Amino acid sequence: MQHFSENFEDLEKIEIERPNTQEILNLHDDLISKIKSATSSEEASEILKRFFRLTDTVSTIFNLIYIRHSCDTRDQKYDELSTLIDEFGPEINVKSNEFIKALLASPFIADLEKEFGQYFFDLQKLSLKTVSSEIIPDLIEENKTVAEYVKLIAQALIEFNGQKYTLSEMGKFTTSVDRETRKNASEAVWNFYEKNDDTIGDIYDRLVKIRTRIAHKLGYQNFLQLAYDRMHRLDWGPDDAAIYREKVLEDIVPLSKQIFNRQKERLGYQNDTKYYDYKVFYKTGNPIPDKDANGLISAAAEMYENLSPTASKYFNFMVSHNCMDVVSKPGKASGGYMTYIPDLKTSFIFSNFNGTSGDVDVLTHEFGHSLQGFLGADYIVPDYRSPGMECCEMHSMSMEFLTYPYMQNFFGKDTEKYLYSHTCDAITIIPYIVIVDAFQAYVYEHPDISHQERKAYWRKLEKTYLPHLTYEDNNFLASGGYWMKQTHIFEVPLYYLDYSIAQVVALEFFIASLKEPQKTFEKYISFCKLGGTLPFRSLLKAADIANPFDGDTLKEVATNIMKYLNTFDLTKIDS
Ligand SMILES: [Zn+2]
Numbered sequence: 001m002q003h004f005s006e007n008f009e010d011l012e013k014i015e016i017e018r019p020n021t022q023e024i025l026n027l028h029d030d031l032i033s034k035i036k037s038a039t040s041s042e043e044a045s046e047i048l049k050r051f052f053r054l055t056d057t058v059s060t061i062f063n064l065i066y067i068r069h070s071c072d073t074r075d076q077k078y079d080e081l082s083t084l085i086d087e088f089g090p091e092i093n094v095k096s097n098e099f100i101k102a103l104l105a106s107p108f109i110a111d112l113e114k115e116f117g118q119y120f121f122d123l124q125k126l127s128l129k130t131v132s133s134e135i136i137p138d139l140i141e142e143n144k145t146v147a148e149y150v151k152l153i154a155q156a157l158i159e160f161n162g163q164k165y166t167l168s169e170m171g172k173f174t175t176s177v178d179r180e181t182r183k184n185a186s187e188a189v190w191n192f193y194e195k196n197d198d199t200i201g202d203i204y205d206r207l208v209k210i211r212t213r214i215a216h217k218l219g220y221q222n223f224l225q226l227a228y229d230r231m232h233r234l235d236w237g238p239d240d241a242a243i244y245r246e247k248v249l250e251d252i253v254p255l256s257k258q259i260f261n262r263q264k265e266r267l268g269y270q271n272d273t274k275y276y277d278y279k280v281f282y283k284t285g286n287p288i289p290d291k292d293a294n295g296l297i298s299a300a301a302e303m304y305e306n307l308s309p310t311a312s313k314y315f316n317f318m319v320s321h322n323c324m325d326v327v328s329k330p331g332k333a334s335g336g337y338m339t340y341i342p343d344l345k346t347s348f349i350f351s352n353f354n355g356t357s358g359d360v361d362v363l364t365h366e367f368g369h370s371l372q373g374f375l376g377a378d379y380i381v382p383d384y385r386s387p388g389m390e391c392c393e394m395h396s397m398s399m400e401f402l403t404y405p406y407m408q409n410f411f412g413k414d415t416e417k418y419l420y421s422h423t424c425d426a427i428t429i430i431p432y433i434v435i436v437d438a439f440q441a442y443v444y445e446h447p448d449i450s451h452q453e454r455k456a457y458w459r460k461l462e463k464t465y466l467p468h469l470t471y472e473d474n475n476f477l478a479s480g481g482y483w484m485k486q487t488h489i490f491e492v493p494l495y496y497l498d499y500s501i502a503q504v505v506a507l508e509f510f511i512a513s514l515k516e517p518q519k520t521f522e523k524y525i526s527f528c529k530l531g532g533t534l535p536f537r538s539l540l541k542a543a544d545i546a547n548p549f550d551g552d553t554l555k556e557v558a559t560n561i562m563k564y565l566n567t568f569d570l571t572k573i574d575s
Helices: 021-037 041-071 076-104 109-116 118-129 133-154 179-195 197-217 223-230 238-267 293-307 309-320 358-375 394-402 408-445 451-465 487-491 497-515 517-529 536-542 553-565
Strands: 158-160 163-165 324-327 337-341 346-353
Touching: 021 041, 021 076, 041 076, 041 109, 041 337, 041 346, 076 109, 076 118, 109 118, 133 197, 133 487, 158 179, 179 197, 197 223, 197 408, 197 451, 197 487, 223 238, 223 408, 238 408, 238 451, 238 497, 238 553, 293 309, 293 324, 293 358, 293 408, 309 346, 309 358, 337 358, 346 358, 358 394, 358 408, 358 517, 394 497, 394 517, 408 451, 408 487, 408 497, 408 553, 497 517, 497 553
Parallel strands: 324 346
Antiparallel strands: 158 163, 337 346
16 A cells, blocks of 8 residues: 655645555444454554554545545546545545454453544444434435535526526625625526425435434434434434524624614615625625735745744745645646645635635634644544544634734725624624524434424514514415525435534634733644544633533633624724
């Protein structure tokens, strides 16, 4: 199998050989039989370490292929290799599970738990609880049904102004500063969903029933707890989420209402403000960066140099070793991501700069992910390097706020505009996320209700959490159809809440940084270094971060953010 060294000079120049799939499977088989026949805890420990190294090398090969393919989808070699790993991935998963099962049955488990930590084994046990050979046909059906939704959305073509656009391309029209354009564009988009109301309703109904069936076969009362177990939520559950949603209603919704009211005043439509108007935050347009891609990267390098020697070291490493591909070019896949490459001990950032404030977010948000990747790199257990789903966005979202004092270097005259709207977005997204979560909890607790009843429940939630939304001239939205565009509801059930938990933690870091910037950044670095060594509650406790679920955390965040927002002179910003 190909071997890699962390002493590389240029990521782009690393040659990638075609992986020998049979060899990889054989290496797994060898470790499975060795762990079964190990005669001492030292031997079992050595085998487990070899398993971790094998996992790292396989994920290094897979990630490099994925990166090359996304940077140029026209390159035939990587197109073929990408198909190869798509097909081969599930086979490796089966082998890994087989190894883990043998490991958990090992007579030396107590010694191994002492050496590698209980948490790794708890995670593996939870994973195994959510799979069984009995549900394989149901899982295939679940994936196929999700794929039906994905395909319907991806292939949608919306006719607008005599041309055809995809749903994501319509985004530039639905957020247009020209009111007539955004009105017509929004209606065109929602017409698509209205036309497909029955189809999407049927796809979702089947998904709910398949998932409920899987849960019953695995011995769960309904799908809700199974969804939590699938996401490795070890130390919190649906009851915590329900309490959190109530707190959001009490502490965040009033602030969010105030933000929307101010927006309404700025836009000047008063009682005639429509749902599509809220897509435009400033009458005079959104903040845009005042530099090109190279200018933004230089500004980021300068910022990290001033902010922290640790951050600066890794940012410069990524630039000098070609670990960022941020500019749009022909053949490049869309979207953006950051991925960690274990055997090279580096992160890679992929994005398509498009001249919006999103470009700056790549250099803060994605670099926050990267920095955590670097700082967690030394744990032998791969699961310990980065935290679970509810915590992995905390480092990235926090970096967006910890870099606030440097935004002048990216936005120039639009700086105030950026700071104000970015903070407002962080607050107003929370009630929306909570609706998505409450909706799904209700649906999976009542799997037999009809599509119409689901829609009615969604609308009821909107009226509670986002009361400013009025849909009098859109029957589809008034009937509770908005959720049909929220892909997470179909693809990763019950996941979305994690973004709001991470958002609150990011706001906590921000509030602390206003008083003590230096000390807060040091605390952030320590938090990154903890990686994923602990489950959610313990991780926050170890990092001395107030848990968004507990006590008055939300109330304090809301009070402090309101104070910060009140320091802006809005008449000056939006004129
Ligand atoms: Zn992220």
